[in-house]
Amino acid sequence: MAKSSHRRTDHAEDRDVFRCVHAVDAIYHQEGLLPEHASNHLVSCLGPYWTDKDIAKKVGVSIGFDESERERSKEYRMHAVARLGELVVSLPAHLDVVHTIHRIIREHYAHESILDNGLDAVRDRYRLNSSSGQLQAVYEHRRSHAYCAAFFGYSGAGKTTAVESALRLLPWVVRHPQYGVMQVVRIKIDCPRSASLKDTLKLLLETYDDLLDTHYVEELSSRATLADYANKVHRVARRHHTGVIVLDEIQNALNAAAGADPLFDFFVNLTNLVGVPIVVCGTPRAERLFRTTLRLARRVSSQGVTVWRGIHDATDWNRLCDELSKYQWLTNSKPLSAAERKYLWSLTQGLPGVAIPLYQLSQYAAIASGRERLSCRLFKSVFDEKMRSLKPILRAIRSGRKVDMMRYDDILGDTLKEVVADMKAEAQHNLFYDALSRHDRIEVSIDAVSSLIVAGIPREIAEKMVDLVQKEFPSATRAELCHEVSLRYYSTRESLLKTKDARKDKEAEVETIA
Incomplete structure (x- = not known):
């Protein structure tokens, strides 16, 4: 059976x-x-x-x-x-x-x-x-x-x-x-x-x-x-x-x-x-x-x-960098320079699994900050902030000492996975707050236009001027937008926002000298 x-x-x-x-x-x-x-x-x-x-x-x-x-x-x-x-x-x-x-x-x-x-x-x-x-x-x-x-x-x-x-x-x-x-x-x-x-x-x-x-x-x-x-x-x-x-x-x-x-x-x-x-x-x-x-x-x-052991041949590394240079979503894009390529290798020791995430993170940072371009300074800043957990591991690889490399052998892969996961989470985090900020600016803009219409400024002119001022001063409040648009519309007094920005610049200059 x-x-x-x-x-x-x-x-x-x-x-x-x-x-x-x-x-x-x-x-x-x-x-x-x-x-x-x-x-x-x-x-x-x-x-x-x-x-x-x-x-x-x-x-x-x-x-x-x-x-x-x-x-x-x-x-x-x-x-x-x-x-x-x-x-x-x-x-x-x-x-x-x-x-x-x-x-x-x-x-x-x-x-x-x-x-x-x-x-x-x-x-x-x-x-x-x-x-x-x-x-x-x-x-x-x-x-x-x-x-x-x-x-x-x-x-x-x-x-x-x-x-x-x-x-x-x-x-x-x-x-x-x-x-x-x-x-x-x-x-x-x-x-x-x-x-x-x-x-x-x-x-x-x-x-x-x-x-x-x-x-x-x-x-x-x-x-x-x-x-x-x-x-x-x-x-x-x-x-x-x-x-x-x-x-x-x-x-x-x-x-x-x-x-x-x-x-x-x-x-x-x-x-x-x-x-x-x-x-x-x-x-x-x-x-x-x-x-x-x-x-x-x-x-x-x-x-x-x-x-x-990573990419050590200069021709191979340049090939990787040539491919990376093709994929930039920055408004001020340019191919990676010789100095940037050399510095990127120094930071990552020629490991593609580190270099590509760093390149990716750097573009996130460039977009979020408004810099819209890559540089050695940005690579270092992002590496120090987002990949600092990799530093002792890469230092051991750089030293060439087997004892040091074996000490970190097991955790390099897990650490890389964590870095990539954090990178994706931060990208979503940045998008959330960017969307929230834009929503707040839209609300402020609508309130400012309504107040200006009540004050006698035609709707079409109020909308255009509020949009213009808000681009120049993204963090301006409703009251500041109304004041600035009124000044420009009636041309009676000096800009309060420009005066405030000038004061901030002067205070920063004094602090730097001190």
Whole structure:
């Protein structure tokens, strides 16, 4: 009875798989591919080998902008500046990441078969051994483990953005209707804070369920053991021909490694038994993990270890600044000068994840203050006020001392998230008070016009003169507006507001001298 129920679950699961919203129907590309890739549907469905020029165009993410937007309202421009949070500038390092990940996936699939895992060929070679009397290898040669790679770097250096940009060029799931196969090309998870193996495996299964509209987690009982989860992940990864598993935030696993948690042994075994490539991403502290887990270090070294420490090449930094210069919503916009570019690098140590938010915050400040232009002084003022929590971290990076950098390694990413969140909140705060101030000015203007009409000044003239005076003296009260308009209309006495402003300027001058 239980077996029958299980079979119904499998059939229902198959129907769910074919309803997967993330899937695309396979299109097999053969032109220009290696023979072993062109004849393998798991590889040929990934498309052609893309050139560096093609990749550079698609890895970067541009944002909407039109020069006419610089003339729009404060509110409009404040919201437009928020677009900078989506900006990704393609750099040469991105190309290396794309090539590495795509090569790993294709080489992995080159040894896989979508048909029957090569069983027919195995049987043919076995029969040939018996009938011909000549020795034939029953099984083809294949690597003992899958390819792996690692990308380490400071939070904000761009490693996760680069990896996600590489993954964006590939589909999540490819449907092969004629073979009844749903191929999961890529799957990515952030290593849980607890970093226990069971939590990580459950998260992997949940991600498969989200992608495929399956119910793999539900199929395990609440009392499922670690072995149950491990076996389930092995079967699911094999069944769906998984191309690569990306583990981000791998530094969260340091405690697990110290506590002899079997997390890393499992993923080493995953590359051995299932042959699924693993890509790990983390902060520099994660290097400690590879000193304590030598087998995984050897696996990862098969495709190289890339360390991101921000942008240090002058050409790359100028490319980033050129892109940033395009996106200014200030009425006094101008490209970033050489001095501003150099100072921006000094403040952020070439970390795009710090430089772009600082550039964004500075535009908020320029719009809110009415300065409407960027400068080194504004960058420093905004950095000191809004990013002061990053100072000790960036000072440690600037020093180059590993001990100091490790001390702040865990908090840099969280601090950056807080800065961005505060930045968005402050933008809304500024918009609220700006709107409130404009509302108050409108109320004052209406009251002043009403009083002036009663005093005998024609409505049209009163409205124009109140508008003119209010632009010159935005904080003027109703009484001050009425007095100033009356003076100008009747031209009888000196302006009270100009006299008041002159008095303030003189008092400020005296204070400065003192």
